[in-house]
Amino acid sequence: MSGELDIVPGITTRREEATGVLQKLVSRGLGWARKNSLWQYPFVTACCGIEYMSVMSARYDFARFGAEIPRFTPRQADMLLVVGTINIKQAPILKRIYDQMADPKWVIAYGVCASSGGFYDNYATLQGIDRIIPVDIYIPGCPPRPEQVLDGLMLLQKKIENQNHKLIDRQPAPVEPGRP
Amino acid sequence: MQSNDRQMPASDLDAPMPSKRMVLNMGPSHPAMHGVTRAVVELDGESIVQMKLDIGFLHRGFEKSCESVTWNQCFPYTDRLNYVSAIMNNVGFALAVEKLCQLEIPERASWLRVIGSEVHRICDHLTLIGAMGMELGAMTVFLYAIEARDLLWDRLTELCGARLTSSYCRIGGVARDMPEGWDQKVIQSLDRVAELREEINGLLARNRIFMDRTQGTGVVTREQALEFGFAGPCLRASGEPWDLRKASPYLVYDRLDFDIPVGANGDNFDRYMMRIEELRQSDRILRQCFQKIGPGEIIASDPRYVLPPKPEVYGTIEGVMHHFKIVMEGIKVPAGEAYSYTEAANGELGFYVVSDGGGRPYKLGLRAPGWPMTASLPHIMKGKLLADLIPTFDSINMIGGEVEQ
Amino acid sequence: MSKAVIAALLERFPDAVYQPYVGVGGDACAFVQKDRIADVCRFLRDDPAMDFKMAPYVTAVDYLGANPRFEVVYNLVSTSKNHRVRLRVKVPEAELSVPSITPIWRGADWFERYCLDMYGIQFPGHPDPRRLLMYDEFVGHPLRKDYPLKGRQPIIPEREIDDLFRGPGPAGRS
Numbered sequence: 001m002s003g004e005l006d007i008v009p010g011i012t013t014r015r016e017e018a019t020g021v022l023q024k025l026v027s028r029g030l031g032w033a034r035k036n037s038l039w040q041y042p043f044v045t046a047c048c049g050i051e052y053m054s055v056m057s058a059r060y061d062f063a064r065f066g067a068e069i070p071r072f073t074p075r076q077a078d079m080l081l082v083v084g085t086i087n088i089k090q091a092p093i094l095k096r097i098y099d100q101m102a103d104p105k106w107v108i109a110y111g112v113c114a115s116s117g118g119f120y121d122n123y124a125t126l127q128g129i130d131r132i133i134p135v136d137i138y139i140p141g142c143p144p145r146p147e148q149v150l151d152g153l154m155l156l157q158k159k160i161e162n163q164n165h166k167l168i169d170r171q172p173a174p175v176e177p178g179r180p
Numbered sequence: 181m182q183s184n185d186r187q188m189p190a191s192d193l194d195a196p197m198p199s200k201r202m203v204l205n206m207g208p209s210h211p212a213m214h215g216v217t218r219a220v221v222e223l224d225g226e227s228i229v230q231m232k233l234d235i236g237f238l239h240r241g242f243e244k245s246c247e248s249v250t251w252n253q254c255f256p257y258t259d260r261l262n263y264v265s266a267i268m269n270n271v272g273f274a275l276a277v278e279k280l281c282q283l284e285i286p287e288r289a290s291w292l293r294v295i296g297s298e299v300h301r302i303c304d305h306l307t308l309i310g311a312m313g314m315e316l317g318a319m320t321v322f323l324y325a326i327e328a329r330d331l332l333w334d335r336l337t338e339l340c341g342a343r344l345t346s347s348y349c350r351i352g353g354v355a356r357d358m359p360e361g362w363d364q365k366v367i368q369s370l371d372r373v374a375e376l377r378e379e380i381n382g383l384l385a386r387n388r389i390f391m392d393r394t395q396g397t398g399v400v401t402r403e404q405a406l407e408f409g410f411a412g413p414c415l416r417a418s419g420e421p422w423d424l425r426k427a428s429p430y431l432v433y434d435r436l437d438f439d440i441p442v443g444a445n446g447d448n449f450d451r452y453m454m455r456i457e458e459l460r461q462s463d464r465i466l467r468q469c470f471q472k473i474g475p476g477e478i479i480a481s482d483p484r485y486v487l488p489p490k491p492e493v494y495g496t497i498e499g500v501m502h503h504f505k506i507v508m509e510g511i512k513v514p515a516g517e518a519y520s521y522t523e524a525a526n527g528e529l530g531f532y533v534v535s536d537g538g539g540r541p542y543k544l545g546l547r548a549p550g551w552p553m554t555a556s557l558p559h560i561m562k563g564k565l566l567a568d569l570i571p572t573f574d575s576i577n578m579i580g581g582e583v584e585q
Numbered sequence: 586m587s588k589a590v591i592a593a594l595l596e597r598f599p600d601a602v603y604q605p606y607v608g609v610g611g612d613a614c615a616f617v618q619k620d621r622i623a624d625v626c627r628f629l630r631d632d633p634a635m636d637f638k639m640a641p642y643v644t645a646v647d648y649l650g651a652n653p654r655f656e657v658v659y660n661l662v663s664t665s666k667n668h669r670v671r672l673r674v675k676v677p678e679a680e681l682s683v684p685s686i687t688p689i690w691r692g693a694d695w696f697e698r699y700c701l702d703m704y705g706i707q708f709p710g711h712p713d714p715r716r717l718l719m720y721d722e723f724v725g726h727p728l729r730k731d732y733p734l735k736g737r738q739p740i741i742p743e744r745e746i747d748d749l750f751r752g753p754g755p756a757g758r759s
Contacts, residue, residue: 043209045215045216045237045238045580046215046238046240046260046263046580046581047260047263047344047345047581049215050263050264050307050344051343051344053307053310053311053322053326054326054329054330054333054343057322057323057326057327057330058323058326058327059326059327059330070211072210072211084238085238085240087237087238087239087240089236089237089239090208090216090237090238093207093208093209093237094209097209119245119256119257120240120241120245122240122241122244122245123241123244124239124240124241125240125241142345143343143344143345145343
């Protein structure tokens with residue numbers, strides 16, 4: 001999964017990869033800061049939500065990874081935890097919440113229903129949220145055991161620390177045609 | 181103001197300010213809307229003038245999915261209806277199909293089903309109390325309730341393999357027997373759960389903030405509750421002593437000794453106290469079950485409906501044939517229809533089963549216990565404060581999975 | 586005790602209630618004419634010997650191929666007298682409407698909206714007849730037998746995923 005991000009070539013020729021020492025340090029620092037303070041938006045719908053309550057509580061503590069407080073507003077959150085089944089009626093709302101979140105943002109598909117629709121292959125269920133939003137980590141399980149969820153979170157942290165973080169991002173955000 | 185001011189013409193400063201009603205959308209993704217419901221409230225200041233409740237954001241096509249799989253394959257779908265107390269849904273569905281098949285289940289299977297149901301009933305009530313505490317600001321109560329629930333879920337993992345969605349029952353009995361020494365472990369867990377329960381009750385029941393927010397709010401009178409179709413703890417909180425475990429006992433409830441708490445006022449505080457009392461009664465039921473359960477088979481031995489034991493499947497031709505037929509085509513439930521009802525944690529859970537004689541259900545109708553309570557919310561909340569909506573939504577125990585099927 | 590209910594119904598509504606039978610497990614059931622169901626329910630609620638004060642569970646069944654095609658089933662329970670009765674109303678596809686019992690019990694509101702949403706059965710007299718679970722842009726009635734199981738109607742554009750596992754399943758069911 002994060003295999004290709006681990007390999008750092010010895011000699012780089014492309015300009016983006018040949019970042020200097022200072023940029024690499026900044027990227028490492030920002031990566032460390034961002035992975036240890038993930039503010040989550042738990043988009044809870046169904047049975048995985050009950051397991052999520054257990055993950056957040058004292059025994060399987062989600063907070064020790066820095067993902068302490070659920071921020072129930074997309075403007076302040078940077079990790080979207082889609083917990084539970086998303087059906088076609090709920091899909092526009094999920095897309096809207098995802099669009100309202102500010103970069104950098106990551107998405108975890110918690111549970112089989114969010115990853116692929118689960119065993120609800122019928123007229124009402126969205127077959128996986130990756131049909132409408134990009135997903136970083138998929139946590140399978142129906143519902144996944146809390147240990148699995150913590151493993152998924154640690155995987156996301158590994159992914160974040162290996163990404164390229166910049167202090168000022170000069171790339172314009174992609175604009176979808178027709179959206180204001 | 182002095183009295184001679186009243187003879188003067190009223191100035192604009194004294195005129196009543198026209199207020200515009202505000203329409204507030206408590207949207208589908210909201211921490212206090214259990215599951216996903218959209219409550220559109222029209223507010224005049226802080227009071228709700230009118231409320232519209234939109235559901236359907238978790239409709240997963242339970243009935244249609246069950247029509248396309250075999251009878252035994254419906255159990256995972258029934259698990260995910262009321263996902264906090266999954267075994268009770270399994271038991272309800274199994275009883276409906278067994279009523280239609282006219283199949284008798286062994287006694288030990290009945291005891292195991294009752295044990296599983298009561299453990300999950302305790303989990304359901306703990307979840308409700310924890311969520312109610314958390315949404316009114318008492319975060320500690322939530323953590324204690326979840327700790328108690330986790331202990332019981334550990335026991336359930338030992339019994340059926342899953343914490344939450346158990347698929348424990350089969351048509352004709354249950355899937356697995358209790359492990360060795362499991363009853364002692366459960367009694368130990370129940371002792372710890374009882375300690376936590378008393379601590380939670382001590383934190384909430386005489387708490388001035390909790391009492392102010394829940395007493396007198398969300399009042400539902402006995403006639404209203406019946407008219408709306410309430411059942412379970414919410415109906416009993418309004419004063420109607422109706423419990424299916426006493427009125428039409430099923431499984432082995434007629435051999436157990438327990439009380440039915442009945443409330444007086446029908447407000448949120450009564451519904452909360454109802455859950456605490458039922459926790460005590462379920463504890464009592466479980467301890468009696470462990471004393472009274474006897475050895476025996478855990479599943480019926482009728483080869484038309486139940487998979488034969490593995491040595492027969494591998495050893496005899498009839499065993500292989502029955503196994504093949506049951507797995508590939510499903511059990512052949514005789515044609516007809518039946519309605520069976522059990523007392524789930526939230527009320528009367530009813531399954532209306534129609535069979536056409538084949539291996540798949542023709543129709544599987546569900547009477548979700550939370551459905552009438554959720555439907556009545558706009559009527560109960562008319563004219564009340566917006567802040568009363570939160571404890572009412574909590575105490576009604578709307579579980580998204582069953583209300584939106 | 587429930588048989589007394591059916592006997593009283595037959596006596597009071599001889600033209601509306603027909604074909605009583607005892608269902609599997611001892612349930613007392615009867616068929617009721619479509620246009621008279623509201624009167625029958627009102628009698629069942631108001632008569633002191635019947636006393637069906639609790640709102641019933643209403644559901645519908647689609648018997649594709651039979652005529653009349655649909656059937657609306659009312660499962661009533663009385664908490665004070667502890668008896669139950671099941672009433673079945675046959676509804677032909679040509680006249681897909683049953684008088685609403687929401688004026689009698691407000692709790693039947695959402696059950697009837699569910700039947701409307703999933704089967705298309707109209708309930709004249711219902712205070713708020715609109716879809717309950719499906720979204721407004723949805724066309725059709727999902728629980729009818731001729732509606733495909735996987736008939737998805739997305740409302741926002743979805744990305745197509747080339748999934749190897751989305752073919753016909755092992756038993757040939759697609």
